[in-house]
Amino acid sequence: MSDGIDNAAATDTLDVRVWRGDERGGDWHAYRVPAAANQTVLDVVTWIQRHREPNLAYRFACRVGVCGSCAMSVNGEPRWTCRTHVQDAARDGVLRIGPLRNLPLVRDLACDMAPFFDRWQEAGGRFVPSSDRHADIAAISPESPARRIADAAIQCINCAVCYAACDVVQWKPDYLGPAALNRAWSLVNDERDAGNKDRLRAVAGDAGCHNCHSQHNCTRYCPNQLDPGASIAGLKRTTMKAALKGQL
Amino acid sequence: MPIRLYMLQRLSALVMAPLVLVHLAVIIIAVRSGLDAETLLGRTRGSLVWGLVYGTFVVAVSIHAAIGLRTVLDEWAHIRGKALDAAMWAIGLGLLGLGSRAVYAVTVG
Numbered sequence: 001m002s003d004g005i006d007n008a009a010a011t012d013t014l015d016v017r018v019w020r021g022d023e024r025g026g027d028w029h030a031y032r033v034p035a036a037a038n039q040t041v042l043d044v045v046t047w048i049q050r051h052r053e054p055n056l057a058y059r060f061a062c063r064v065g066v067c068g069s070c071a072m073s074v075n076g077e078p079r080w081t082c083r084t085h086v087q088d089a090a091r092d093g094v095l096r097i098g099p100l101r102n103l104p105l106v107r108d109l110a111c112d113m114a115p116f117f118d119r120w121q122e123a124g125g126r127f128v129p130s131s132d133r134h135a136d137i138a139a140i141s142p143e144s145p146a147r148r149i150a151d152a153a154i155q156c157i158n159c160a161v162c163y164a165a166c167d168v169v170q171w172k173p174d175y176l177g178p179a180a181l182n183r184a185w186s187l188v189n190d191e192r193d194a195g196n197k198d199r200l201r202a203v204a205g206d207a208g209c210h211n212c213h214s215q216h217n218c219t220r221y222c223p224n225q226l227d228p229g230a231s232i233a234g235l236k237r238t239t240m241k242a243a244l245k246g247q248l
Numbered sequence: 249m250p251i252r253l254y255m256l257q258r259l260s261a262l263v264m265a266p267l268v269l270v271h272l273a274v275i276i277i278a279v280r281s282g283l284d285a286e287t288l289l290g291r292t293r294g295s296l297v298w299g300l301v302y303g304t305f306v307v308a309v310s311i312h313a314a315i316g317l318r319t320v321l322d323e324w325a326h327i328r329g330k331a332l333d334a335a336m337w338a339i340g341l342g343l344l345g346l347g348s349r350a351v352y353a354v355t356v357g
């Protein structure tokens with residue numbers, strides 16, 4: 001597999017700093033990496049791993065923006081590295097690549113995603129079927145208002161970019177966070193789902209949607225152009241209505 | 249923040265907003281018309297309306313500030329669980345105590 005760099009006409013080099021270390025501490029290491037046209041940040045990390053640091057820890061799978069495993073902090077901002085071009089991310093000619101914040105570190109650029117997926121479960125992010133496999137397939141019009149809302153929130157690739165972008169997650173680590181709440185909002189509007197009673201209770205608790213400061217850093221950074229901030233606003237409205245009706 | 253606190257904070261803000269305007273208007277009118285403390289107290293003492301206006305204001309402020317500071321303590325001081333709620337109650341009751349004393353002094357004497 002070509003890494004897109006070695007065989008390119010590399011006339012120039014990039015100034016790259018990569019954070020290396022683990023939970024006990026670490027440091028920034030500097031590398032010169034051959035520049036190439038249309039190079040992504042993930043290409044740069046891969047080049048360093050293949051040519052300089054065989055034991056550099058980082059994560060990726062699809063390289064085309066589908067799997068959500070390659071997110072890192074690039075010059076201080078959370079990004080999906082396989083779809084982030086070096087020329088858009090470099091600042092003053094320097095690329096600083098570190099692990100995502102708000103997650104425990106495994107090593108180097110690889111974070112432990114477990115807390116992120118735990119929040120997903122805690123927010124009721126699991127589909128609860130309202131019928132079984134013997135029932136007819138539910139006829140849901142793609143045009144129905146609820147389905148449109150559910151669809152708008154559904155294309156999440158679990159990259160944790162929004163989770164790393166959210167200051168409230170940093171300040172209050174048990175906060176369910178934008179991705180899990182966005183998922184909950186998608187299911188709240190899924191007409192086939194039967195789990196809303198528990199779900200609304202979960203997102204209305206002390207760690208729930210009412211912690212959100214509505215400054216939409218999550219929305220700004222979501223690489224899939226989802227709007228977790230708007231989903232959370234929807235949850236606030238829906239839980240408030242449910243509370244007023246005495247259903248929470 | 250649990251939803252009940254969230255709703256109480258919005259509700260107290262709703263109550264406070266017009267009362268803040270009343271309070272500001274009182275200050276401006278009192279200062280501009282050159283009323284001294286004695287005359288002012290003469291008007292507020294024994295007045296049920298002023299007692300209600302400032303009494304409601306104090307209750308709303310105590311609730312609103314206690315919930316707001318609970319969030320600040322949660323996010324910035326990382327106080328959690330029972331200690332966090334105890335701090336909220338202490339702030340709320342403290343403000344209510346101080347405010348009620350002031351309302352009592354202005355409306356009863």
Ligand code: SF4
Nearest residue numbers: 166212213215216218
């Ligand atoms: S809008 Fe809410 S969830 Fe999104 S970054 Fe801000 S606080 Fe976090």
Ligand code: SF4
Nearest residue numbers: 156157159160162222
């Ligand atoms: S909402 Fe967007 S940023 Fe957050 S995990 Fe899903 S795809 Fe990533």
Ligand code: FES
Nearest residue numbers: 063067068070082
């Ligand atoms: S490697 Fe799959 S999204 Fe980047």
